[in-house]
Amino acid sequence: MKKVYMDYAASTPVDKEVLDEMLPFFDKYYGNASSIHSFGVDAFNAVEEARERVAKIIGAKNDEIIFTAGGTESDNIAIKGVAFKNREKKGSKGYNIITCSIEHPAVLVTCKYLDNIGYKAKFLPVDRYGIVNLDELEKSISKDTFLITIMFANNEIGTIEPIQEIGKIAKKHNVLFHTDAVQAIGKVPIDINNLNIDLLSISSHKIYGPKGVGALYIRKGIKLETIAHGGGHEKGIRSGTYNTPGIVGLGKACELGFKRMDNDVLQMTKLRDILIKKVLEIEESYLNGHPTQRLANNAHFRFTAIEGESLNMLLNDAGIASATGSACSSKKLQASHVLTGIGLIQELAHGSLRLSLGRKSTKEEVEYVCNTIPGIVKKLRDMSPLWNR
Ligand SMILES: Cc1ncc(COP(=O)(O)O)c(C=O)c1O
Structure with missing residues (x-):
């Protein structure tokens, strides 16, 4: 896989x-x-x-x-x-x-x-x-x-x-x-x-x-x-x-890091922006964090009527390593203090996903992730009582 x-x-x-x-x-x-x-x-x-x-x-x-x-x-x-x-x-x-x-x-x-x-x-x-x-x-x-x-x-x-x-x-x-x-x-x-x-x-x-x-x-x-x-x-x-x-x-x-910073940032920003653009095409998906004042490698989303942990697990089943809350607290099931700190109610905070890129990330990887997420989001929403379309 x-x-x-x-x-x-x-x-x-x-x-x-x-x-x-x-x-x-x-x-x-x-x-x-x-x-x-x-x-x-x-x-x-x-x-x-x-x-x-x-x-x-x-x-x-x-x-x-x-x-x-x-x-x-x-x-x-x-x-x-x-x-x-x-x-x-x-x-x-x-x-x-x-x-x-x-x-x-x-x-x-x-x-x-x-x-x-x-x-x-x-x-x-x-x-x-x-x-x-x-x-x-x-x-x-x-x-x-x-x-x-x-x-x-x-x-x-x-x-x-x-x-x-x-x-x-x-x-x-x-x-x-x-x-x-x-x-x-x-x-x-x-x-x-x-x-x-x-x-x-x-x-x-x-x-x-x-x-x-x-x-x-x-x-x-x-x-x-x-x-x-x-x-x-x-x-x-x-x-x-x-x-x-x-x-x-x-x-x-x-x-x-000092030597490669300009290259790394340029490359990660390009990939991050593709990721953000593609994922935000999913109905009722939103970007967390600042639209421009943000790290070159960070894309953080929330999806209405989705449980972030389930999303994380299904992504893992598809071979994709992602995170919900912060790395250190992702094993806890309470909503992240960062997400409640920016004013998200518990339900929305729980529907969040962090994708973070690195020096070795490739366009193919980003495409694979962008092609995989919509299907998983749909599957989870189809099962969710909160998603009544
Ligand atoms: C902003 C921030 N501060 C501190 C730490 C802790 O660093 P370390 O894992 O080296 O103890 C982390 C790690 O996740 C972090 O992201």
Whole structure:
């Protein structure tokens, strides 16, 4: 059976060039990067080269990058690291942290946790496209606010947030600005200086690198509380022996992502637009997310009187890998907080489908998907009591 992967927002295959660079670090250059002997120095040099490659993709300096175990950990270190440094503001009247209602759980749950232990967090609403309300953002800032954390691009509906404007507001009020750029890296050009970003999270497995490794950009001069205590690695913020193969993979993935971004974006945008045009020809189908301010690889739909999980399963039977909610929550059957966050009622939110493209997606794959979906939608509607035509 034909197999088509359209879930690149959940994870990507490791690029062959990335894998080739990683392999010698499992069995040839296996030293501990903190050791002073030659085995250690080989590993150390590779880690530092990777640091330079990661820094380059966002216009940062090498010593502003720390390595982590992925996007979730980067978000946790950034948000808790800033919050714990500002613990004297706990229990204050104004908001300490401002975020938005459609963040990835790595940010959302971390902010809820901090709110539960005495910090005050504001969860800004978004409009029907998923764009954060800038007026409300500015109005929510007080002398008690020390952090704004708003994602660069949404993992479910693909909406790109007005990061430049948010950066300006943060700078004007002297508040730190963290952004979860896990979905945006390699798809949107990012210059942390132009955008006034102070902290930025990266995950390797979304950009054709290995799973379980990521990075956090921390603007020079910003002090974070230690999150993982131990031997003092990564400026004492996050201890633990370096995952040298993983870090080398992340570095190579960033280098390739930087080099190939223009091509990737051009190609994915073309395919995405075909996908959107064709799928929207189905009666009572709609696009979720912003029509233009969206990631090049994201197409997110909802269909009246359809259960997204069933659609997902029938697509899987036809060899197509897709997603309903976010990758991490698609096994839960409650409606996604992102879809309810953009104002969809439960029934509509449940009828959603995410198709996400990647570097290897082809026109033939898109055609196969476009030809398969209408039949499945019809089949499900024929069985649905909600579809009375
Ligand atoms: C926007 C966003 N942030 C964070 C994460 C978590 O990254 P990781 O899987 O590397 O922990 C994801 C993964 O789905 C994501 O899409």
